[in-house]
Each structure stands twice: as structure tokens, then as C-alpha cells.
Amino acid sequence: MYGDEATIRRILTELGDTWAVVGLSTNRSRAAYGVAQTLQRFGKRIVPVHPRAETVHGEQGYASLADIPFEVDVVDVFVNSELAGTVADEAVDRGARAVWFQLGVVDEAAYGRTQAAGLAMVMDRCPAIEIPRLS
Numbered sequence: 001m002y003g004d005e006a007t008i009r010r011i012l013t014e015l016g017d018t019w020a021v022v023g024l025s026t027n028r029s030r031a032a033y034g035v036a037q038t039l040q041r042f043g044k045r046i047v048p049v050h051p052r053a054e055t056v057h058g059e060q061g062y063a064s065l066a067d068i069p070f071e072v073d074v075v076d077v078f079v080n081s082e083l084a085g086t087v088a089d090e091a092v093d094r095g096a097r098a099v100w101f102q103l104g105v106v107d108e109a110a111y112g113r114t115q116a117a118g119l120a121m122v123m124d125r126c127p128a129i130e131i132p133r134l135s
Contacts, residue, residue: 003122015072023078024048032078038128085110092117
């Protein structure tokens, strides 16, 4: 288990409301689209991060985490496991408070590096499943 209940609760309720959603595009059939919508419904500000930098759910998109001109609290990662570690490292570099790897996204080395850098980390879980349980 990569993220105990206390860590999940802390990320969802205490660590901030600005969530960069890496891999979020206007493709409605992708999981990121629905998860971002759920995060918004629960009061989170979502920031789409995708190479096309599309506006999604009314929020301006950015091509990379580095392009976002304001603070990001949580980086929610919807890329495959091979790319996820790089995204986690970018989240650490830009000062995020937490990293969340979606269901099926697993990189144990990145998990260790992210926690060692002082960030809260959850892996192989979905905030759209977890957040309604807390309400």
C-alpha cells in the first residue's frame, strides 16, 4: 500500500486546493477528465498539464509543470509508470506539497525520492474514489 489513510486524508483536506493534473486533456474518454471534474466538484482548483496546453473544465492548461506561473499544492499524475518518476521529480523541484500517482501508476523509486524530499505521496490510488469517502 502506497499511501495510508492518514496521508490520503492529509493530501485531500490539508495540503492545499490547487491540483496540477498531469495528462489532463479535453479527451472525455480518458480517466483524467472525469477525475479532474470530481476534484472540482469537491472544491479543488485543477490545472491541466498536457503538451497541447488545452483549456479543460474552464481552467487554462499548461504544457508542463514548469510553465505554471503560480504555486501548485498537489501534482496528480496520469502518465504511464515509465514517465511518472520524472513528473514526481519535477513536482519536487517546483515546490509542490504532495504527489499523487493514479491507479496503475507505480514507481517505487520515485515514491522513495518524493517522500525523502519531504512531500506527501500516494501511489496507485484515485482521489476521485477517495475524496467522497471523506465527505
